[in-house]
Amino acid sequence: MSTTKPRVLTGDTPTGRLHLGHYVGSIENRLALQDQYDCYFLIANKHAFTTRADRPAEIRQSVVDIATDWLAVGIDPERSAMVLQSEVPAIDELTFFFSMLLPFNRVLRNPTLAQEIKDKDLGDKYPFGFPLYTVGQCADILAFRPQLVPVGEDQLPHLEMTREVARRFNQLYCGVDPQTEDADHLARGGLMPVIEPKLGRVKRLVGIGAPNAETGQLHKMSKSLNNAIFLSDDADTVRKKVMSMYTDPKRITGKEPGEVDPAKNPLWAFHETFNSDAPWLQEHRELYRAGKVGDVVVKKKLVEVLNDLIEPIRTRRKQFELRPDEVIEALRRGTRRANQVAEETLALAKQAMKQDYFARTLSIP
Numbered sequence: 001m002s003t004t005k006p007r008v009l010t011g012d013t014p015t016g017r018l019h020l021g022h023y024v025g026s027i028e029n030r031l032a033l034q035d036q037y038d039c040y041f042l043i044a045n046k047h048a049f050t051t052r053a054d055r056p057a058e059i060r061q062s063v064v065d066i067a068t069d070w071l072a073v074g075i076d077p078e079r080s081a082m083v084l085q086s087e088v089p090a091i092d093e094l095t096f097f098f099s100m101l102l103p104f105n106r107v108l109r110n111p112t113l114a115q116e117i118k119d120k121d122l123g124d125k126y127p128f129g130f131p132l133y134t135v136g137q138c139a140d141i142l143a144f145r146p147q148l149v150p151v152g153e154d155q156l157p158h159l160e161m162t163r164e165v166a167r168r169f170n171q172l173y174c175g176v177d178p179q180t181e182d183a184d185h186l187a188r189g190g191l192m193p194v195i196e197p198k199l200g201r202v203k204r205l206v207g208i209g210a211p212n213a214e215t216g217q218l219h220k221m222s223k224s225l226n227n228a229i230f231l232s233d234d235a236d237t238v239r240k241k242v243m244s245m246y247t248d249p250k251r252i253t254g255k256e257p258g259e260v261d262p263a264k265n266p267l268w269a270f271h272e273t274f275n276s277d278a279p280w281l282q283e284h285r286e287l288y289r290a291g292k293v294g295d296v297v298v299k300k301k302l303v304e305v306l307n308d309l310i311e312p313i314r315t316r317r318k319q320f321e322l323r324p325d326e327v328i329e330a331l332r333r334g335t336r337r338a339n340q341v342a343e344e345t346l347a348l349a350k351q352a353m354k355q356d357y358f359a360r361t362l363s364i365p
């Protein structure tokens with residue numbers, strides 16, 4: 001472990017297995033960052049309780065699924081810490097203090113939170129802890145004082161809140177002048193970095209289904225919308241999903257000849273995203289538009305492309321499925337490492353807040 005490298009923090013809420021949307025939205029970035037950064041990847045198991053407090057066994061299974069997926073895609077637990085949120089108490093302690101730095105109405109106006117309330121049809125029936133999770137996410141991040149936070153586009157409102165918390169903390173407790181530029185907060189004595197998000201190569205991968213009947217927009221890939229291709233799907237499932245994929249009946253692939261409009265046609269959105277065979281793409285895009293090649297040919301090629309990507313992941317996953325102890329062990333070691341950083345942040349935060357009365361230690365055996 002190197003403590004001199006700048007840190008990266010990101011995470012997943014364990015709601016099920018990882019799919020291709022996660023892969024291009026964030027996983028690719030994580031794999032690329034493992035070498036140059038001290039990486040912390042968090043499984044936000046407490047956040048899963050916001051909507052599934054009545055299904056603890058399901059949440060436990062999802063935690064194991066996500067950790068297994070991470071190992072399968074190539075997250076290396078020797079280099080990157082795989083962290084179980086519920087065993088990093090400093091996160092909860094920071095959450096309480098941070099919750100005092102944000103007006104309640106500001107939290108409720110968080111667009112991602114508002115969208116989730118709408119999508120999940122929660123009305124006003126959500127628990128107190130549901131809006132609280134967004135403040136918790138500020139603590140997930142700032143507990144690690146990271147330089148980079150690789151996320152998908154839907155997480156940007158949470159990152160904006162995190163930036164507000166950091167500024168406020170530094171102003172109130174570290175004497176940082178309110179006029180200070182975000183990038184200068186640490187140099188001016190602030191404890192919390194005003195972090196920059198790092199978006200993935202593809203901000204929003206579409207699902208395999210038909211567009212929204214009202215808006216005409218394709219849905220994003222999501223487990224709950226039943227339109228996902230999972231990194232653990234077997235070859236035949238991938239084939240079936242692709243062969244049944246929605247295609248635009250008008251064969252629209254773009255505004256200009258040869259262009260692809262992924263907003264209209266998921267088949268081509270997937271090719272654009274995953275097929276690196278540029279000459280094939282160019283040739284078939286034109287043939288497709290001209291009606292000289294059918295969906296089946298283009299779909300068959302996509303099956304090949306996706307199975308080439310997923311096959312090694314699938315194979316490694318099978319090996320880890322046989323060794324669940326190893327998966328838990330990776331979490332234990334990563335969480336232990338995470339606590340070293342998070343406890344240090346908490347101690348420094350308490351010092352800044354003048355609540356450092358005596359020392360305390362925490363250990364995972």
Ligand code: TRP
Nearest residue numbers: 009010011012013044137140141
């Ligand atoms: N909210 C994120 C999601 O649903 C998961 C998450 C929790 C996270 N804590 C985080 C992401 C901290 C980035 C940083 O995917």
